Amino acid sequence: MTYTLGTPPLRAGATADAPAHHGGGGRHRLRRHRKGAWHRRVLAYSQVELVQAPGRGTGERCLLLVLVRKVVGHVEFRLCASCEEAVITDVMIEKRFHRSGLGTRALSHLRARYPGIVWHTTLDRRVTRDLLRRMRVPRQAEGARCPHTSE
Template sequence: MATRLRHRFLAYGAVEFLSTHVPDDPGPGEERLLLVHARQVVGEVHYRMCARCARGVITDVALDERFRGSGLGTRALSHLRARHPGTAWHSTLTLRATRDLLRRMRIPTTSPGPLCTHAA
C-alpha cells in the first residue's frame, strides 16, 4: 500500500509532460505526449489531431508498470484536454485497461480511419 501511495504522489508531483505537438501546424499528424520522471520516459500518449476541425483521436496509451493504478493515465489525458481546449476527443483503443481509462474520462471509441477530411 505504501508503494502505491508513493507512486500516486510521484504521478501527481514529479512527472512532467512534454509534447511533440508543433504549434500552428494546421494539418493532422502523429503526435505524442511524453510522461517524464527523473529524466526518464515513464509513459506516452499517442494521438492525432486536426486544429482546423477541432478533432483528436488517441491511438495509444502506454504507462510504465510501476505507475499503473496511480492515476497518471487520468492526469495525462486531463493534461491533453487542457492543452487543446475545445477539441472533441475520441479513441481507437479497445484493450481492457485503456478502455476503462477512456470510459472514466468519457472519451468515446471510434473506428480507425481518417481523422477528418484534411487527413484523406
C-alpha cells in the same frame, strides 16, 4: 491499584505484554493502503513531467510522461484543427504507475491544452479501456476518419 510514573493504566482485556489498543499494528493504521501504491501516486502528481514531443507528421502528436530523464509513458494522438477533433491512437504507461492517476492526469492535461477539441479513441485494449471510459472518451466509429489527415 497503584500506578507508577511512566506506566499507563491497562484497559479492560489487556495484559501487560500487549495493551488492547496496539494489537494490530496501531489503532489508526490504514490496513488497505500499501505504502508503494501511495508513493507511486505522489510521484505521479509531483515528479512526473508532461512534455510535448515534436510532431512526427501532419497532425501526429505525442505527450511524453517523464520521470527524472526517463520516459515512463506516452499518449499518442492525431489532431485536426480544421475539424476540431483529436483521436487518441496509443496510451502506454509503465506497469509500476498503473492505478496511480497518471493516465487521468495526462488526458486532463491534453484537454486543458487543447480546449474546444472533441476527443475520440481507436483503442480497445483492456489496459486502457477503463481509463478512457472514466475520462468519457468515446470510441471512434469504424472507418470514420478526418479527411484532412493523410495516412
